[in-house]
Amino acid sequence: MLGFHLTPEQIEIQKKAREFALREILPVAWHYDAVDDTPLPVLRKAWEAGIMNADIPKEYGGRGLGLVDNVLITEELAAACAGLATSIFDNSLGLEPLRLSTNDDLKKKYFTEIARNFKLICFATSEPTMGSDVSGIRCLARRDGDDYILNGTKYWITNGGLADYMSIFATIDPEKKHDGICAFLVEKNWQGVSIGRRIPKLGQRGSNTVGIKLQDVRVPKENVLAPPGEGFVLAMKTFARTRPAIGAFAVGAARSAMEFAIDYAKRRQAFGAKIATYQAIQHKIADMYQKVETARLLVWKAAWEADQGLDPTIAASVSKLYSTEIALEVANEALQIFAGYGYTKMFPIEKILRDCRLFRIYEGTSEVQRLILSGFALGAYKPVMPPLEDLPIHLEKDIVNLEPGTRAWRCRICGHVHYGDGPPAECPYCFFPQSAFKAV
Numbered sequence: 001m002l003g004f005h006l007t008p009e010q011i012e013i014q015k016k017a018r019e020f021a022l023r024e025i026l027p028v029a030w031h032y033d034a035v036d037d038t039p040l041p042v043l044r045k046a047w048e049a050g051i052m053n054a055d056i057p058k059e060y061g062g063r064g065l066g067l068v069d070n071v072l073i074t075e076e077l078a079a080a081c082a083g084l085a086t087s088i089f090d091n092s093l094g095l096e097p098l099r100l101s102t103n104d105d106l107k108k109k110y111f112t113e114i115a116r117n118f119k120l121i122c123f124a125t126s127e128p129t130m131g132s133d134v135s136g137i138r139c140l141a142r143r144d145g146d147d148y149i150l151n152g153t154k155y156w157i158t159n160g161g162l163a164d165y166m167s168i169f170a171t172i173d174p175e176k177k178h179d180g181i182c183a184f185l186v187e188k189n190w191q192g193v194s195i196g197r198r199i200p201k202l203g204q205r206g207s208n209t210v211g212i213k214l215q216d217v218r219v220p221k222e223n224v225l226a227p228p229g230e231g232f233v234l235a236m237k238t239f240a241r242t243r244p245a246i247g248a249f250a251v252g253a254a255r256s257a258m259e260f261a262i263d264y265a266k267r268r269q270a271f272g273a274k275i276a277t278y279q280a281i282q283h284k285i286a287d288m289y290q291k292v293e294t295a296r297l298l299v300w301k302a303a304w305e306a307d308q309g310l311d312p313t314i315a316a317s318v319s320k321l322y323s324t325e326i327a328l329e330v331a332n333e334a335l336q337i338f339a340g341y342g343y344t345k346m347f348p349i350e351k352i353l354r355d356c357r358l359f360r361i362y363e364g365t366s367e368v369q370r371l372i373l374s375g376f377a378l379g380a381y382k383p384v385m386p387p388l389e390d391l392p393i394h395l396e397k398d399i400v401n402l403e404p405g406t407r408a409w410r411c412r413i414c415g416h417v418h419y420g421d422g423p424p425a426e427c428p429y430c431f432f433p434q435s436a437f438k439a440v
């Protein structure tokens with residue numbers, strides 16, 4: 001059965017998140033963008049409202065919501081401010097390796113703690129010299145008895161300056177690439193953890209982004225999220241579950257850009273008429289609308305696949321790639337409708353445009369999503385059509401007038417079909433020899 005309706009519970013979740021976004025985020029979004037700061041009180045309110053950490057399993061005191069529920073929430077938050085939405089959602093990202101790990105004692109300890117108290121957890125694969133290539137991690141994890149000692153720097157870490165806990169990815173040996181990657185749950189107060197200055201950014205300035213230095217940080221064996229060799233897969237599985245939410249951020253931000261543009265187009269006069277009456281503007285709005293709608297469907301599908309226990313990797317990449325690319329296009333066209341005013345800080349579009357720019361970069365750039373999708377399309381994807389050389393031939397008697405028993409031979413190079421007892425010595429089109437022909 002296929003259905004696109006939300007359950008009454010999901011409609012309620014969406015409504016609550018929308019109300020929260022309009023009441024607590026929208027009024028402060030431009031201020032925190034201007035001062036380049038993250039409002040902890042807003043994050044705390046999101047936690048109190050059950051909007052942050054909504055996906056912590058019930059058995060650990062959480063709400064146990066699924067990914068579809070979470071993308072409904074994140075679309076609403078990002079519609080008010082993508083930066084603050086990123087900061088609020090970051091706990092789900094930071095907790096995802098824990099959810100996927102097999103370390104039950106660790107789950108019990110930290111899920112319970114984070115569900116019960118206002119605590120932040122960040123996620124760290126990236127480093128100053130690598131982001132896309134997770135197998136290129138250099139942060140070293142040296143074995144010391146049962147413990148590990150971490151040395152290295154993580155960079156671009158959302159909420160890193162605020163978080164109490166960190167999901168840190170490291171390697172036992174950079175030469176081992178994928179096979180060396182491991183992951184640990186680290187506490188900020190442990191000796192050897194230092195937080196860098198807040199990184200100044202183009203957009204999403206309401207989210208905190210810093211570097212984290214790890215110097216001889218001792219991690220007890222109890223805090224291993226993934227042993228060496230299992231960290232890379234853990235990171236990839238995490239992204240497969242969190243990318244739909246990035247898609248939902250993009251849908252939310254694009255939706256707001258579209259709504260502001262529609263409002264403006266209905267008011268603004270040019271050449272004696274409202275600009276919304278001009279077809280050029282109407283077509284822009286039509287394109288925005290179809291892009292937002294399409295992106296949301298892709299996001300929901302990816303989240304649904306994850307909730308069904310399917311592997312959402314491909315759907316997650318499709319939704320992330322499409323939604324984040326269209327968000328930038330929609331915001332850009334919205335700015336065009338606002339024209340001069342769109343380029344000012346007095347109207348909301350320039351902030352949305354700056355915020356949207358990040359979607360195509362974090363949690364796997366658009367180029368990385370294309371790598372994943374092309375790898376799938378060229379590899380594991382199962383085509384319905386037969387290979388070109390096996391395409392069936394309809395032996396239409398009236399057309400080719402064949403003797404009974406005549407055979408058909410297809411040139412594998414150019415597709416020419418030869419009829420006869422055997423293949424020709426040479427293809428009359430591409431001049432390849434007999435060996436290029438296959439019996440059909």
Ligand SMILES: Cc1cc2nc3c(=O)[nH]c(=O)nc-3n(C[C@H](O)[C@H](O)[C@H](O)COP(=O)(O)OP(=O)(O)OC[C@H]3O[C@@H](n4cnc5c(N)ncnc54)[C@H](O)[C@@H]3O)c2cc1C
Pocket residue numbers: 122123124125126129130131132133155156157158159201204209358361362363364365366367368371
């Ligand atoms: C504001 C912000 C917040 C972030 N938050 C976090 C966080 O919380 N945790 C975290 O771990 N990281 C975080 N990141 C890091 C982010 O995930 C990386 O920036 C991203 O993965 C890209 O890595 P990079 O910047 O090192 O670019 P690089 O990997 O150096 O890539 C540079 C360019 O080359 C392209 N490229 C790379 N490899 C290929 C290839 N094989 N084929 C084609 N093109 C390629 C990339 O797409 C990109 O265009 C954040 C980044 C930003 C800016």
